Amino acid sequence: MTEKRFMAGNEAVAEAAVQAGCKYYFGYPITPQNEIGEYMSWRLPEVGGTFLQAESEVAAIYMVFGAAGAGARAMTSSSSPGISLMQEGISYISAAELPCVIVNMMRCGPGLGGIAPSQADYFQATKGGGHGDYHLLVLAPSTGQEAADLTMLAFDLADKYRNPVMVLGDGNIGQMMEPIEFRPLGTSSVLPRKDWALTGAMGRRSNLLKTLYLDPVILEKRNLANAQKLREAVKNEVRFESYLTEDADIVIAAYGTVARIAKTAIKNLREKGLKVGLLRPISLYPFPYQAFSQMAENVKNFLVVEMSMGQMLEDVKLAICGKSKVHFYNRVGGMVPSYDEITTQVERIVKEAR
Amino acid sequence: MKMDAVFERSKTLTSVSTHYCPGCGHGIIHRLVAEVIDELVVREKTVVVAPVGCAVLLYNYFDLDAYEAAHGRAPAIATGCKRVHPELVVFTYQGDGDLAAIGTAEIVHAAARGEKITAVFVNNAIYGMTGGQMAPTTLIGQKTTTTTTGRIPERAGYPIRVCEMLATLEGAAYIARVSVTSPKNVIQAKKAIKKAFETQIKGLGFSLVEVLSQCPTNWHMTPAESIKWVDEKMAAYYPLGEFKVPKEA
Amino acid sequence: MGKIEVNEEFCKGCALCINFCSQKLIRVANHVSKKGYHPAEFSDPEGKCSGCTLCALICPDAAITVYREKKVTGEKK
Numbered sequence: 001m002t003e004k005r006f007m008a009g010n011e012a013v014a015e016a017a018v019q020a021g022c023k024y025y026f027g028y029p030i031t032p033q034n035e036i037g038e039y040m041s042w043r044l045p046e047v048g049g050t051f052l053q054a055e056s057e058v059a060a061i062y063m064v065f066g067a068a069g070a071g072a073r074a075m076t077s078s079s080s081p082g083i084s085l086m087q088e089g090i091s092y093i094s095a096a097e098l099p100c101v102i103v104n105m106m107r108c109g110p111g112l113g114g115i116a117p118s119q120a121d122y123f124q125a126t127k128g129g130g131h132g133d134y135h136l137l138v139l140a141p142s143t144g145q146e147a148a149d150l151t152m153l154a155f156d157l158a159d160k161y162r163n164p165v166m167v168l169g170d171g172n173i174g175q176m177m178e179p180i181e182f183r184p185l186g187t188s189s190v191l192p193r194k195d196w197a198l199t200g201a202m203g204r205r206s207n208l209l210k211t212l213y214l215d216p217v218i219l220e221k222r223n224l225a226n227a228q229k230l231r232e233a234v235k236n237e238v239r240f241e242s243y244l245t246e247d248a249d250i251v252i253a254a255y256g257t258v259a260r261i262a263k264t265a266i267k268n269l270r271e272k273g274l275k276v277g278l279l280r281p282i283s284l285y286p287f288p289y290q291a292f293s294q295m296a297e298n299v300k301n302f303l304v305v306e307m308s309m310g311q312m313l314e315d316v317k318l319a320i321c322g323k324s325k326v327h328f329y330n331r332v333g334g335m336v337p338s339y340d341e342i343t344t345q346v347e348r349i350v351k352e353a354r
Numbered sequence: 355m356k357m358d359a360v361f362e363r364s365k366t367l368t369s370v371s372t373h374y375c376p377g378c379g380h381g382i383i384h385r386l387v388a389e390v391i392d393e394l395v396v397r398e399k400t401v402v403v404a405p406v407g408c409a410v411l412l413y414n415y416f417d418l419d420a421y422e423a424a425h426g427r428a429p430a431i432a433t434g435c436k437r438v439h440p441e442l443v444v445f446t447y448q449g450d451g452d453l454a455a456i457g458t459a460e461i462v463h464a465a466a467r468g469e470k471i472t473a474v475f476v477n478n479a480i481y482g483m484t485g486g487q488m489a490p491t492t493l494i495g496q497k498t499t500t501t502t503t504g505r506i507p508e509r510a511g512y513p514i515r516v517c518e519m520l521a522t523l524e525g526a527a528y529i530a531r532v533s534v535t536s537p538k539n540v541i542q543a544k545k546a547i548k549k550a551f552e553t554q555i556k557g558l559g560f561s562l563v564e565v566l567s568q569c570p571t572n573w574h575m576t577p578a579e580s581i582k583w584v585d586e587k588m589a590a591y592y593p594l595g596e597f598k599v600p601k602e603a
Numbered sequence: 604m605g606k607i608e609v610n611e612e613f614c615k616g617c618a619l620c621i622n623f624c625s626q627k628l629i630r631v632a633n634h635v636s637k638k639g640y641h642p643a644e645f646s647d648p649e650g651k652c653s654g655c656t657l658c659a660l661i662c663p664d665a666a667i668t669v670y671r672e673k674k675v676t677g678e679k680k
Contacts, residue, residue, distance in 0.1 A: 066434020376617035381663025
């Protein structure tokens with residue numbers, strides 16, 4: 001049994017990255033994720049890696065571009081406004097088919113906003129954020145342990161698909177301290193070699209990492225090829241958790257911190273005799289559309305709970321496609337829904353359904 | 355009568371004819387960088403980071419591993435690469451918009467950190483690729499498409515002297531300004547570029563060579579007129595010389 | 604004693620080499636090259652070229668190869 005360490009989610013993410021073989025971290029301080037960079041600043045030198053505090057998030061994402069292009073496992077982390085600054089760079093990294101991991105510990109916005117948790121970067125993470133047709137693979141942990149596990153997975157997925165992967169947490173996950181066990185995936189030996197990396201053209205043709213294609217015929221082909229790559233990811237990398245849904249009349253749809261809180265609400269509701277479950281997306285891209293669609297065959301009421309004005313809500317509605325009723329409860333501005341509020345919402349839905 | 359070739363096209367240049375305008379400084383500067391890479395025998399361990407600007411396609415002209423950078427971000431990308439592979443020779447090649455406008459933070463901080471990279475800064479006092487707008491290095495009184503009556507300080511501020519600015523930073527090891535307006539200046543320019551690469555190879559810190567470059571097309575001059583303009587007008591505001599030399603002799 | 608070759612695959616007729624040849628041995632060609640320029644053309648009927656390489660040094664297109672007769676040092680025959 002591996003040792004358990006008591007650490008904050010932010011620190012767990014950093015240690016997990018190091019154990020996954022990440023040796024390069026480039027970032028810029030922003031609350032509530034500073035512990036990630038701070039941890040890396042002393043941990044990476046221990047493993048012969050490099051920590052560099054860049055002059056801005058803009059510079060940081062391009063340093064990731066440089067390091068990833070050189071064949072290394074590289075990452076950055078930030079929070080909402082800083083992630084906004086990185087959007088151009090993310091588009092470039094995806095267009096150049098480079099692997100990297102980007103951690104976003106969401107804070108409330110828009111604008112400078114606040115430093116309390118939020119889930120209002122869902123659209124930015126899953127629908128685009130940067131310009132052009134591309135997608136990030138997005139993983140959403142709901143506990144510190146899961147943040148560590150998914151960070152390790154993120155590096156493997158990034159290398160497998162040659163695409164950036166985002167670990168989407170929030171300030172709560174970043175700050176909360178819990179016992180964490182590091183369980184390396186041990187799969188780096190089966191990942192494809194990085195023949196495309198820039199390492200100096202010794203004894204081989206020069207390699208080129210570019211994203212400019214002035215010929216529309218060629219650029220269309222590239223876009224279609226990238227889309228094909230993403231379709232593979234959509235087929236293979238859907239992840240979700242079904243919690244007490246087998247006999248549920250109402251299913252809560254939530255991810256991250258909210259899902260964790262919802263589990264407590266479900267425990268209370270079950271004690272009151274109400275059959276409630278939780279369908280928790282773990283991969284936000286690819287979104288578990290099929291899981292929701294199938295569940296809607298039997299479950300007639302869903303309650304989406306989000307710390308946003310309704311972003312994942314749209315994907316749930318899309319998946320369910322009118323087959324069942326989709327209710328919505330939200331808190332924004334940094335307010336975190338309590339399990340009491342969620343319990344009240346479910347009870348209200350049950351009453352109205354009668 | 356047997357004759358030997360005493361001047362040939364560099365091996366580090368590909369056989370692709372460049373898209374640069376006739377007489378453009380880029381062609382000369384590309385040639386010098388390629389010759390320096392040949393002479394130092396580092397082609398197989400050199401990586402170039404291409405800018406956004408007229409030289410955006412430079413990777414078609416150099417037989418080197420290359421990144422295409424976003425506008426202004428080349429020094430950040432170069433930093434990422436060099437930190438992963440300190441044994442490689444990593445250089446950026448940037449114009450005045452790339453380096454002195456959108457990329458000012460990146461170049462200043464790369465120099466301040468003493469990143470062991472080399473920046474080749476091509477200053478033609480105008481934005482070439484986009485059709486001749488004002489650059490941060492456009493001279494007072496110079497006409498561009500966004501300063502049609504000549505640059506006026508009250509409206510458009512003053513040109514930036516990049517070498518003088520970067521030379522104030524501890525991390526900057528070799529900073530020099532040259533031009534390519536005559537064979538004599540070309541020889542000096544090549545010496546400076548070689549010294550800059552050697553500064554990197556010796557691990558002494560950040561190096562930058564600013565090359566005053568002619569832009570006949572956007573200055574609306576012939577190539578011959580444009581080299582005169584560099585000599586008479588540009589070099590008066592941007593003096594040639596070495597602004598910082600490595601402490602090690 | 605020297606001579607140059609101008610590669611019309613690369614020459615864009617910028618005429619900077621013509622500008623700097625001290626012996627005036629390069630001129631603008633009458634014909635138009637495949638690239639659509641009037642390229643530089645070497646003309647040295649009197650064998651005045653010394654192979655000084657000034658033309659090649661200024662050429663933005665690396666279009667010029669310069670040849671020079673090697674001076675043979677050693678015993679006189």
